[in-house]
Amino acid sequence: MRVDLTLYLVTDPRLCARHGLVETVVAAVRGGVTLVQLRDKQASDDELIDQARRLKAALAGSGVPLIVNDRLDVALASQADGLHLGQDDGDVAVARQAMGEQAILGLSVQNLEQMARLDSGPLDYLGLGPVFATTTKQNHARPLGFDRLAALVAASPLPAVAIGGLQAEHAARVRATGARGAAVVSAICGQPDPEVAARAFFDV
Ligand SMILES: Cc1ncc(COP(=O)(O)OP(=O)(O)O)c(N)n1
Ligand SMILES: Cc1nc(C(=O)O)sc1CCOP(=O)(O)O
Numbered sequence: 112m113r114v115d116l117t118l119y120l121v122t123d124p125r126l127c128a129r130h131g132l133v134e135t136v137v138a139a140v141r142g143g144v145t146l147v148q149l150r151d152k153q154a155s156d157d158e159l160i161d162q163a164r165r166l167k168a169a170l171a172g173s174g175v176p177l178i179v180n181d182r183l184d185v186a187l188a189s190q191a192d193g194l195h196l197g198q199d200d201g202d203v204a205v206a207r208q209a210m211g212e213q214a215i216l217g218l219s220v221q222n223l224e225q226m227a228r229l230d231s232g233p234l235d236y237l238g239l240g241p242v243f244a245t246t247t248k249q250n251h252a253r254p255l256g257f258d259r260l261a262a263l264v265a266a267s268p269l270p271a272v273a274i275g276g277l278q279a280e281h282a283a284r285v286r287a288t289g290a291r292g293a294a295v296v297s298a299i300c301g302q303p304d305p306e307v308a309a310r311a312f313f314d315v
């Protein structure tokens with residue numbers, strides 16, 4: 112499945128609380144976000160499914176797909192458009208089988224060793240990071256910087272999106288590495304105006 116990774120919004124429950132989850136996402140889509148991931152490590156199963164369903168309804172007609180982080184069961188229950196898994200979040204082949212051929216499947220890769228072991232067959236894209244240190248994700252891997260990001264992109268058999276500490280001012284540098292775009296949390300979620308914050312990624 113072809114996926115537009117140009118500006119990938121990953122949600123955060125605390126940061127999105129400023130304007131509300133759905134309101135933040137809808138405003139960010141007005142600002143040009145091309146893909147949305149629901150990421151909430153605290154929500155109960157029922158809350159997560161409810162959030163996913165509300166986001167899916169809010170995104171209907173926008174052409175922007177909804178991806179669920181970590182949870183195949185929630186992605187299936189909410190009829191989300193895709194699933195993003197980390198290295199220890201489950202088997203990508205099992206996820207593809209369960210989600211079907213039309214689903215968008217992404218995997219996180221942090222280093223060249225993981226890239227070399229990759230089973231890219233079931234996947235549509237890779238999330239590469241963190242580019243910079245970030246307070247949004249606890250216990251993240253060692254930051255890559257742009258040079259190691261570029262080496263990972265060059266080794267990637269799939270379209271890749273960069274993540275971790277990225278701001279609008281980094282958009283051009285990210286694209287120069289060969290990555291298709293930037294995935295961001297705090298550069299949009301929790302900003303005074305998420306629409307303006309998203310649009311800033313296209314202004315540079
Ligand atoms: C687009 C994108 N890239 C990477 C990640 C990180 O996934 P993971 O390593 O599983 O960490 P958590 O997000 O689950 O904490 C991502 N979510 N999205
Ligand atoms: C969810 C996530 N994954 C990362 C990784 O490196 O895999 S970094 C990250 C959080 C990115 O948040 P912000 O844009 O606020 O820095």
Ligand SMILES: [Mg+2]
Nearest residue numbers: 181196197200
């Ligand atoms: Mg994960």
